[in-house]
Amino acid sequence: MSENPAKLSLSNFLASEGRDPLQAPPSFTRWMQAGAWAVELYEPELLATADARTTITYNGKPRSVINLCSYNYLGLANHPEVIAAAHAALTTHGLGACGSPMLSGMTDLHRELERKIAKFLGREDAILFNSGFGGALGTISGLLRKTDVAVLDNRSHLSLRDGATLSRCRSEKFEHNDPASLEASLGRHKGKRQLVVIEGIYSMDGDFGNLEALIAVAESHGASVFIDEAHSTLACGEHGRGAAEKFGVEDRLPMTYGTFSKAFGALGGFVAGSKETLQYLRFYAHPYVYSCALPAVVVAAILKALEIGTSQPELRTKLWENADYFHQQLRGLGIDTGSSTTYVMPIVIGDRERMYRLGHELRSRGLWVAPVDYPAVPQDRICFRACVTAMHTRADLDEALNILEDTLVPGLVAQNA
Numbered sequence: 248m249s250e251n252p253a254k255l256s257l258s259n260f261l262a263s264e265g266r267d268p269l270q271a272p273p274s275f276t277r278w279m280q281a282g283a284w285a286v287e288l289y290e291p292e293l294l295a296t297a298d299a300r301t302t303i304t305y306n307g308k309p310r311s312v313i314n315l316c317s318y319n320y321l322g323l324a325n326h327p328e329v330i331a332a333a334h335a336a337l338t339t340h341g342l343g344a345c346g347s348p349m350l351s352g353m354t355d356l357h358r359e360l361e362r363k364i365a366k367f368l369g370r371e372d373a374i375l376f377n378s379g380f381g382g383a384l385g386t387i388s389g390l391l392r393k394t395d396v397a398v399l400d401n402r403s404h405l406s407l408r409d410g411a412t413l414s415r416c417r418s419e420k421f422e423h424n425d426p427a428s429l430e431a432s433l434g435r436h437k438g439k440r441q442l443v444v445i446e447g448i449y450s451m452d453g454d455f456g457n458l459e460a461l462i463a464v465a466e467s468h469g470a471s472v473f474i475d476e477a478h479s480t481l482a483c484g485e486h487g488r489g490a491a492e493k494f495g496v497e498d499r500l501p502m503t504y505g506t507f508s509k510a511f512g513a514l515g516g517f518v519a520g521s522k523e524t525l526q527y528l529r530f531y532a533h534p535y536v537y538s539c540a541l542p543a544v545v546v547a548a549i550l551k552a553l554e555i556g557t558s559q560p561e562l563r564t565k566l567w568e569n570a571d572y573f574h575q576q577l578r579g580l581g582i583d584t585g586s587s588t589t590y591v592m593p594i595v596i597g598d599r600e601r602m603y604r605l606g607h608e609l610r611s612r613g614l615w616v617a618p619v620d621y622p623a624v625p626q627d628r629i630c631f632r633a634c635v636t637a638m639h640t641r642a643d644l645d646e647a648l649n650i651l652e653d654t655l656v657p658g659l660v661a662q663n664a
């Protein structure tokens with residue numbers, strides 16, 4: 248491939264190249280080498296907790312940074328009581344679960360968490376998965392069949408899209424959050440079983456799912472709706488029950504899926520719903536049946552995180568105050584945050600090379616944001632993603648804003664001149 252490396256993206260290396268699938272395509276390796284300076288921004292080593300200020304490696308050395316990169320929305324990943332709960336379970340239950348939950352990996356702590364998650368969300372039962380990704384993939388692929396249709400928002404997370412692919416059902420997309428587009432998609436497959444797949448908060452755009460309107464369209468077609476509340480469970484809604492609680496639509500959704508890797512500050516996923524459906528799903532979700540259960544250490548930590556997250560609503564209040572403040576200040580600086588109205592905010596740059604150059608500058612000045620490149624977002628929406636948490640102080644946010652102003656704003660002024 249002799250194209251300008253700056254014009255290529257991950258989508259250019261999906262054709263098979265060479266004779267051996269166990270060898271990386273040589274063109275990809277050359278592309279990586281040419282862009283090594285940009286790739287350096289990925290996989291930095293975190294040398295401490297995912298706190299509001301932390302230390303990562305940069306240029307081979309420890310660098311203190313303001314952390315706008317972690318999903319530790321309520322600060323529970325490093326909460327002393329959460330850590331103590333994990334320590335206690337390590338003593339009583341050891342490290343690994345050493346088996347699938349079906350056979351030997353289920354513990355009393357797993358059962359307790361299933362019950363408590365179900366109660367928290369007002370559902371009959373819950374299933375735990377050892378990853379959020381596996382939970383979404385397993386639930387969608389475990390429930391949909393070849394003759395069904397998955398109707399996904401075009402910004403759906405890959406775990407949901409991969410779940411639909413694995414089920415071998417037909418997949419349809421609709422324009423992000425657009426009821427008219429959903430209407431048209433559903434209309435194309437009248438008479439089939441259809442499942443509309445939406446999210447509470449979209450992980451790249453940081454906007455809410457258009458729940459009310461989309462659910463109404465689905466209902467008018469007799470289609471069920473599956474909601475991914477990965478970024479919203481525990482962090483959104485008066486009691487933390489996610490975007491569905493915030494918008495008053497919980498009763499219209501038969502099931503809730505979420506992850507423990509974000510506001511819970513841990514790892515894993517769950518789905519909560521009716522006893523009968525979950526009993527069926529337990530036998531058909533491959534990532535549940537054929538993969539080791541979450542370690543009890545993690546389950547005990549999640550139990551404590553759930554207790555704190557549900558008994559201390561002030562954490563959510565602080566998170567939203569911080570998000571609102573940061574949004575307001577970014578807007579004041581003329582920085583494009585797209586349609587975000589939450590604690591997940593894209594900082595749109597639009598040009599790949601500029602984004603990576605600025606990414607280095609931000610990191611060297613002590614601000615840690617995530618680079619987000621095409622195809623994760625459209626080419627003209629290449630951005631940084633910033634996540635604000637309840638743990639950020641006003642001083643952390645102001646310092647981050649100063650760094651963003653010094654780094655990004657001169658370019659914006661030049662662009663607009």
Ligand SMILES: Cc1ncc(COP(=O)(O)O)c(C=O)c1O
Nearest residue numbers: 378379380404406450477506508
């Ligand atoms: C919307 C959404 N669903 C599912 C997942 C997968 O969750 P996990 O990272 O816990 O595997 C993510 C991860 O970021 C996500 O953003």
